[in-house]
Amino acid sequence: MKRWLPHPSMSLFVLVTWLLLNQSLAPGHVLLGALFGIALGLAFARFQPPRLRIRNRRILPGLIARVVGDVIRSNIALFRIILGGRSGKVTSGFVYIPLELTNPYGLAALACIITATPGTIWVSYQSRERLLLIHVFDLVDETVWIRTITERYAVPLKEVFE
Structure with a gap:
């Protein structure tokens, strides 16, 4: 039935x-x-997503604190760029980030983190290639962004959800 x-x-x-x-x-x-x-x-x-399973709850408080700190720090940096008159010297760009994270809930959390952080936005995700495309308002070094997104967010989210 x-x-x-x-x-x-x-x-x-x-x-x-x-x-x-x-x-x-x-x-x-x-x-x-x-x-x-x-x-x-x-x-x-x-169309129903798989059942949510949180594997490692102990990581969540540290991850949340890290995200809140990064959002505050990013707000301050963006504030300085805009009000400091440096907005004409900013180089924005797109960055492809390879991800090992495949859990839909982990990817959704990562999308929220990236989009909530001022100066960055989630543009697309290619699931077959496992490539995330983000736009960065003040792009200085792509490798720093790849390492930041991967180590600070994707790896802990993988531990939480996979």
């Missing part, structure tokens, strides 16, 4: 919504609404 109807409450909701929208209890509408409900329930089941 779970195979054909993985989300029965959602399928029932779709059926009821279909019938309400059509304002009809005709057998054709009931059948069509049921088919839509089953199809959407099956489609939804395919």
Whole structure:
């Protein structure tokens, strides 16, 4: 039963919504609404992420403290660049970062960390090549950014989630 109807409450909701929208209890509408409900329930089941498993909780407080410190430090650096009149001398650019982290929750956490840090933004992730593309507002050295993202964030997130 779970195979054909993985989300029965959602399928029932779709059926009821279909019938309400059509304002009809005709057998054709009931059948069509049921088919839509089953199809959407099956489609939804395919898009569900894997179950969250945190492997090493002891790392989390240190990682959170590191992220908060880096966000504060990045805010100050960006503040100095913009208000210090150095914004015309800034070289921004894109950096490809190879990652060993593959867990979707770890990647989502890494995306949040990178995007929450002023001056950086997550641009794309190529899962087959395991390449992350970020944009850096003040790019001085690509190898420093690769090492920073990998060692400070990706490795601890891998220990937490994988």
